[in-house]
Amino acid sequence: MELLCLEMDTIRARPDPNLLCDDRVLQSLLTLEERFLPQYSYFKGVQKDIQPFMRRMVATWMLEVCEEEKCEEEVFPLAMNYLDRFLAVVPTKKCNLQLLGAVCMFLASKLKETRPLTAEKLCIYTDNSIRPQELLEWELVVLGKLKWNLAAVTPNDFIEHIVRRLPLPEDKLALIRKHVQTFIALCATDFGFAMYPPSMIATGSVGAAICGLQLDSADQSQWGDSLTDLLAKITNTEVDVLKECQEQIERVLVSSLREGRQQQQQQQQQQQTQRGPSGKGLDELDQSSTPTDVRDVNL
Amino acid sequence: MCRTMATHKPTPSPPRSARRNLFGPVDREQLQADYEAALQRGLTEARHRWGFDFLSDTPLENSDFQWEAIPGATVPLLYRSCVLGLGHAEGERAAEAAVQPEDGGRVGLKENIPCSPERCALNQEKLEKTPGGGENTGLKRKQTNITDFYQAKRTVVGMPRKSGE
Numbered sequence: 481m482e483l484l485c486l487e488m489d490t491i492r493a494r495p496d497p498n499l500l501c502d503d504r505v506l507q508s509l510l511t512l513e514e515r516f517l518p519q520y521s522y523f524k525g526v527q528k529d530i531q532p533f534m535r536r537m538v539a540t541w542m543l544e545v546c547e548e549e550k551c552e553e554e555v556f557p558l559a560m561n562y563l564d565r566f567l568a569v570v571p572t573k574k575c576n577l578q579l580l581g582a583v584c585m586f587l588a589s590k591l592k593e594t595r596p597l598t599a600e601k602l603c604i605y606t607d608n609s610i611r612p613q614e615l616l617e618w619e620l621v622v623l624g625k626l627k628w629n630l631a632a633v634t635p636n637d638f639i640e641h642i643v644r645r646l647p648l649p650e651d652k653l654a655l656i657r658k659h660v661q662t663f664i665a666l667c668a669t670d671f672g673f674a675m676y677p678p679s680m681i682a683t684g685s686v687g688a689a690i691c692g693l694q695l696d697s698a699d700q701s702q703w704g705d706s707l708t709d710l711l712a713k714i715t716n717t718e719v720d721v722l723k724e725c726q727e728q729i730e731r732v733l734v735s736s737l738r739e740g741r742q743q744q745q746q747q748q749q750q751q752q753t754q755r756g757p758s759g760k761g762l763d764e765l766d767q768s769s770t771p772t773d774v775r776d777v778n779l
Numbered sequence: 780m781c782r783t784m785a786t787h788k789p790t791p792s793p794p795r796s797a798r799r800n801l802f803g804p805v806d807r808e809q810l811q812a813d814y815e816a817a818l819q820r821g822l823t824e825a826r827h828r829w830g831f832d833f834l835s836d837t838p839l840e841n842s843d844f845q846w847e848a849i850p851g852a853t854v855p856l857l858y859r860s861c862v863l864g865l866g867h868a869e870g871e872r873a874a875e876a877a878v879q880p881e882d883g884g885r886v887g888l889k890e891n892i893p894c895s896p897e898r899c900a901l902n903q904e905k906l907e908k909t910p911g912g913g914e915n916t917g918l919k920r921k922q923t924n925i926t927d928f929y930q931a932k933r934t935v936v937g938m939p940r941k942s943g944e
Contacts (some may be wrong), residue, residue, distance in 0.1 A: 624821045
């Protein structure tokens with residue numbers, strides 16, 4: 481009985497040094513990741529009805545659902561991997577895109593969580609525009625198109641492997657991890673990263689997080705220009721490519737923050753005119769695609 | 780009082796902000812038609828890929844595979860016939876699983892196999908046999924190993940109980 485109660489909170493296994501300290505694991509991840517990349521930049525061929533901004537819309541919605549449901553961090557990036565792989569092979573109508581997003585979250589959540597999202601709940605999040613039965617039917621279609629290969633490598637798989645290999649202050653690790661996860665989620669909402677290998681996104685995100693927290697400037701002698709070099713070495717990425725990726729991440733963050741602020745202002749204005757200045761509903765303001773915890777990052 | 784409570788209740792616990800319909804109403808009939816078409820396509824592809832008609836449970840005449848019936852009891856539990864909802868759905872699942880198996884990985888091959896025997900379970904269990912022979916024996920050996928493992932485990936678990944009683 482007590483065990484059941486304890487299971488209400490997420491109890492996590494300790495990091496396993498056998499997995500994290502063995503170089504073979506990282507090497508296997510690097511070899512495997514290529515298999516799970518979407519095959520085409522699908523907006524240029526396969527898709528006729530869907531535009532890049534629609535992918536962004538559905539991605540933002542999916543991220544919000546995952547945040548609201550407190551899903552495991554990798555659920556969202558994994559769901560986006562399914563979505564991109566499906567869209568790379570199946571022409572899809574705009575009106576079915578949200579259904580696809582829900583199906584992908586359904587699958588990713590089942591793969592990664594002990595208490596997965598239910599079909600019913602996901603349907604409610606679509607404002608009941610789809611029915612559980614339809615979700616289950618399309619689950620089958622999506623599974624077929626993904627060839628049942630669901631255990632895709634995500635950027636999140638690399639975080640620990642990278643972070644462990646960097647000389648970082650112990651007390652900052654938790655914060656760094658959190659920011660890296662946020663950057664990864666941000667990348668998943670932006671189609672510009674969809675074809676990048678997960679290891680590169682992870683490496684770029686770690687770089688961006690360390691720079692964002694200004695940990696690299698605190699101890700110049702230790703890092704200097706070498707942070708990027710070190711990062712590149714860990715995941716066998718080319719330095720230039722990695723730099724470009726990190727800059728891209730930072731650009732996306734900046735524009736996302738700007739967008740978020742604008743939305744906030746608009747909503748605040750709306751609320752003030754509608755309800756008067758009651759200062760209510762903080763979470764209703766959270767509509768931008770930028771996850772909350774990174775909004776106070778300075779670049 | 781009761782009335783106000785009642786009007787507040789119907790929206791249960793979950794969504795607030797993320798709950799929304801993004802792209803307008805879904806055309807249900809079209810969706811259903813698309814779904815059936817997708818399954819049909821999957822079935823056709825699977826039929827072509829595996830040289831097997833999953834609807835009639837019969838091997839096709841000229842295919843890359845030679846199909847051979849084997850007794851259900853000889854395949855691992857996982858592959859045995861079980862009535863999961865409608866047989867209809869089972870067939871669809873099997874077909875979909877085999878869709879586009881050209882994925883370059885060893886993974887793809889492994890994952891496609893379980894589904895085909897499950898489907899043709901109706902009359903008799905059947906397993907795929909590749910004409911090449913080499914790969915085939917490799918597969919078979921692997922499966923026997925798994926069953927061996929199960930048996931071994933069972934005896935290990937069983938023993939302490941016996942001694943305890």
